[in-house]
Amino acid sequence: YQTIGGDVNYHTDDIFRDYPSRMSILRGLTMPTGGGNTIWCDMEKAYASLSKPMQKFLEGLTAEQTLSKNFGQGILEGGGAQAYEDMMKRNPPVVHPVVRRHPETGRKCLYVCQMTTSRIMELNQDESAALIAMLLEHSYQPEHECRFFWRDNSVAIWDNRCTQHRGINDFSPAFRLLHRIPIIDDRRPSLNPDEEPRMEYDRNADFIRVEDLFVNKPELTYHVDGEEPAQGNGAAAESGNGAAQPEDEHAVEVDPRFLRKLNENRHGMVFTPGAAARLRKIPRMFRGAAISAVIAEAQKQGTTEANIAILDAVQAKRRGG
Numbered sequence: 001y002q003t004i005g006g007d008v009n010y011h012t013d014d015i016f017r018d019y020p021s022r023m024s025i026l027r028g029l030t031m032p033t034g035g036g037n038t039i040w041c042d043m044e045k046a047y048a049s050l051s052k053p054m055q056k057f058l059e060g061l062t063a064e065q066t067l068s069k070n071f072g073q074g075i076l077e078g079g080g081a082q083a084y085e086d087m088m089k090r091n092p093p094v095v096h097p098v099v100r101r102h103p104e105t106g107r108k109c110l111y112v113c114q115m116t117t118s119r120i121m122e123l124n125q126d127e128s129a130a131l132i133a134m135l136l137e138h139s140y141q142p143e144h145e146c147r148f149f150w151r152d153n154s155v156a157i158w159d160n161r162c163t164q165h166r167g168i169n170d171f172s173p174a175f176r177l178l179h180r181i182p183i184i185d186d187r188r189p190s191l192n193p194d195e196e197p198r199m200e201y202d203r204n205a206d207f208i209r210v211e212d213l214f215v216n217k218p219e220l221t222y223h224v225d226g227e228e229p230a231q232g233n234g235a236a237a238e239s240g241n242g243a244a245q246p247e248d249e250h251a252v253e254v255d256p257r258f259l260r261k262l263n264e265n266r267h268g269m270v271f272t273p274g275a276a277a278r279l280r281k282i283p284r285m286f287r288g289a290a291i292s293a294v295i296a297e298a299q300k301q302g303t304t305e306a307n308i309a310i311l312d313a314v315q316a317k318r319r320g321g
Contacts, residue, residue, distance in 0.1 A: 008167035009070055010041060010140060011115035012160045013182050016065045018094055019199055021160045022185035028178050031150040035171035038148045038156065041164045043109040046139035047099060058110075059099045059191060061123070063132075065116040066093035095121060096189045098135075102161050103193035109162045110139055111189055139164075150176075161185070173264050177292060249274025249308050262291070269295055271306045278311055290314075 013021040026038075047055065067087060098120065100111045112135050120128040148156055158165065187196040252274040259276045263269075271279070275294070282290050293314045298306045301313075 009114040010166045021182035023183040025181040028150045030177040032171040032174035061098040070115045100189040
């Protein structure tokens with residue numbers, strides 16, 4: 001994670017999947033000297049502070065969680081209808097209970113969030129919108145929150161089953177670089193977690209491939225479908241429509257505003273137009289992780305130019321090459 005385009009809405013990691021993340025670990029490698037805090041919200045406390053009749057009412061409800069609520073418009077504008085269709089195919093909407101019970105502590109919490117909760121399944125549209133708005137306003141209060149002030153090499157570890165979090169975009173144009181590790185849960189959110197079947201996977205395996213657990217997890221790619229990555233020697237590459245790309249990656253046409261923003265405050269890193277054009281094709285929600293990987297690879301190779309060869313090296317590693 002590097003820059004964020006705006007304040008990140010409250011969410012719990014991977015709530016839009018059948019098996020959301022149990023916990024997350026976030027390390028701030030390079031952080032701004034001011035701003036960029038993360039705020040967590042205690043959703044158990046939010047639930048406990050509701051009236052008893054409201055608690056009872058909510059326990060019979062379920063809610064749809066979908067990426068389209070927060071990212072749909074941006075994907076359509078940045079990548080077009082095909083990118084949106086691909087995102088929804090990889091990440092179809094899921095339904096989780098509005099109230100879930102923590103499988104270890106037994107405490108209940110609200111399980112609706114600002115980023116992905118689109119509707120209450122048992123209510124009509126107006127009732128659903130009103131209830132979601134009320135629950136979010138009730139939850140995101142200072143008495144339910146805590147704020148984390150980042151420094152270089154700070155590490156935050158949290159439980160996604162009973163908290164939500166959001167990032168504050170008040171550090172521009174400073175640079176930041178964080179690494180995140182999500183820890184998968186092996187059962188779905190439930191009001192009765194002991195009755196939920198466990199996810200089946202080989203616990204004795206040397207390692208568990210993420211793609212085996214999240215069959216709908218999107219792969220970060222650095223080229224459009226049908227386009228082979230350009231070689232580091234500058235050879236021309238064919239795009240998906242058959243048009244040849246310029247051999248000189250410095251001559252590739254790219255949105256100058258995107259290139260300028262990409263090259264701001266990157267620890268002296270300079271992105272070539274060719275590399276920027278390829279990064280521009282990545283949906284916005286995945287682009288930050290891609291940029292972080294490219295910068296890390298360039299630094300590892302001891303260069304300050306993030307070019308197509310660097311992108312190819314990152315892609316080869318992701319493919320196991």
